[in-house]
Amino acid sequence: MDSNIFDQTEFAENPEPRCPVVLVLDTSGSMQGKAITELNEGLRAFASALKADRLASLRVEVAVIAFGGKVRALDVRGPDNAQDSEVVLYNPLGLAIRPKVNEVPFDARQAFVTVDQFMPPTMDANGETPLGEAISRALALLRERKEIYKQNGLDYFRPWIFTITDGRPTDKGWESVAEQVRQEEARKGVIFYGVGVEGADLATLSRFSPARPPLKLKGLAFQDMFTWLSKSLSAITHSRPGDQAPLPPVGWGSIDTSHS
Template sequence: MANVDLLIRLEDLVTNPTPRVPICLCLDTSGSMEGEPIEELNEGVRLFYEAIREDETAMYSAEISIVTFGDIPQVIVDFANIDRQPDVPKLEAGGLTPMGEAVNLALDCLEKRKQEYKDKGVDYYQPWLVLMTDGAPNGSRRELERAITRTVELVESKKLTVFPIGIGPQADMNVLAQFSPARSPLRLQGLKFREFFAWLSQSVSRTSQSTPGETVELDVQGIKGWAQL
């Protein structure tokens, strides 16, 4: 099945050569997210998919991947065009918070997809990594340090845009800050996942209408609708 999925994803790069915006959502689905938080996160992701699907430019450019970390980090959705992802995945909460392992898995997925773009001659925009957590990492310290180092190197070489988002009062903002040398991490207002993903979809839309390599200014005013500033 994995080989079939890979062939479909590679075929899509040939039939649809539009420059891509790769977005990896690295999402905390540990046990502390159970109940309303995971329900609101699911609704936010669903609305994100819906907004991208309704945008005539972004629907051909945006490629979404979802990596979750609860008991173990796993790729719930691999990179693919939105029309190749008809079903929005349902996330379930449980387990611990192996953040470092999850970010390394997300970066591996991004690097692999970038190589596929290059092999097929498809241009792409700077990849995005959205990291959301409601706690502190409790996986391998070595993996966490490796993930931070890799992320910072990519950000500083302008090969990655990272959005670290804390959920609730227990989110370790100090750890999130280590992933982001360019901008401070932000804490979500309450459970405003829908507002965040609406802002994210608008940002993806603006990026997909620009030229690869061009700097796209973020909607700072829009951030006020979902973040504690």
């Protein structure tokens, strides 16, 4: 199907303003064991909470970028879009879960999906920590997605990049990516949150957004973190683009959702 026709069909069926979110998740080798298990469970809790909010499920669009050895955009499309040969599991609450990880191209039309169609992947951990490349890819996806909104006359909230890592970048050039994030934040092009798991280099992570210091996760409380994220996105999507949206208390207050 022609991409323009696809966009027109998608937005005609769901004309709600969008809040695009890229989850940039560390799946490097140091996340093996309980950490990656809890991260997967947290992602499922995030999906369940947002699906329970009808308006948020239509307005929030999610893309997942995993970085462990290499940087991948993960297939998070729901069971209606699963391949015929693919096995889809359901948890006790009826949430569809992918038992394995499939990749999609770094294409905003394929990487993003509204929460009502979101199926969290089951990730494993290995490799190094190419954080700079992962965030660069997230920025590119958001630029592309915003352009699609504009071409189709669809309003949107300021995009989010929500990054979780337990280390420091192992790739070159991350400093220039951090500068790009700072510039996008300054022009209200993106909201960047960094979360450091035990062992993370918080000083390096703070280079991406000095005005919003990264949060150090308490233990492996991924579900608490994703619950906060889902409530925050729900609060934003129940406002109007450009409004101040009060968030659940974690010391951050509120977020200005206007955009460039």
